[in-house]
Amino acid sequence: MKAGLSTYSLLQAIRAGEMTVLDVIDWIADNGGEHMEIVPYGFTLVDNLELADAVRDKAKERGIDLSNYSMPANFVQETDEAFEAEVERVKQHVDLLHRMGIKHMRHDVTAFTLPKEQMTIEWFEANLHLMVEGSRRIADYASQFGITTTLENHGFSAQASDRVQRVLLSVNRPNFKTTLDVGNFLCVDENPLVGVKKNLPYASLVHVKDFYVRPFYEHPGEGDWFLTANDNFLRGAILGQGDLPMREIIKLIKQSGYDGYITLEFEGMEDCRVGSAIGLKNLKRFWDEA
DSSP, X not given: OEEEEEGGGGHHHHHTTSOOHHHHHHHHHHTTOOEEEEOXXXXXXXXXXXXXXXXXXXXXXXXXXXXXXXXXXXXXXXXXXXXXXXXXXXXXXHHHXXXXXXXXXXXXXXXXXXXXXXSSHHHHHHHHHHHHHHHXXXXXXXXXXXXXXXXXXXXXXXXXXXXXXXHHXXXXXXXXXXEEETTGGGGGTOOHHHHHHHHGGGEEEEEEOEEEEEOTTSOOOSSSOEEOTTSOEEEEEOTTTSSSOHHHHHHHHHHTTOOSEEEEOOOBSSOHHHHHHHHHHHHHHHHHHO
């Protein structure tokens, strides 16, 4: 297992102008991480190839693998022209990965922010053909470069474990897998242990994160809380200090035989460097204890 960090974990510092993506590489290396996942928020690479090359070279210099590239995408478009434009846009990011030597990509299949009526199983089934066709086109394009493309349980529509499997099995491509996020099942009120257990066989990458969880009938007050699909409350926590059964989740992952990259995503209210450092230590400790 290789423990690493998503650039998203340090977004607080990136947006404040306290760190650049190049600084994040140094931070990961200095704090015991082995790889970095690129989430282009707070910076962009697809339109800044000079920075993309600098990231590639800096990571190589510091011995940090570039494990994954995660990006938004939305194949549920109202016209054929808009669908084709979105496919072509995502292909440009595949070209970027090839340039940088990155072999793993996560793309969404719908918009992340959806109204309640678009979180339903009816809406999902009605638009499944677009999610599948878009994902298949990207997987086929990426295969020439040896790149694995993935769907994450993310975004409220294709988020529950069964829906992720529905897309995966319909796309039916050997280089199309799932990026398994252990915490995101809670966003659609699915037990994380159940979701992890069901989708581990399809996972090519694992994200770990922790949440504080409060029921809809107990408003927790101020803070960076957000609502699940059924109006329960979630807030990002330092890994191992929230309400997820993290030790048991890590045990499930290890016992499955998975031995690849595990990426920490920190979304808490604490200083992002403090939360990420503690989370990385806990991830490695829980793995060793599992």
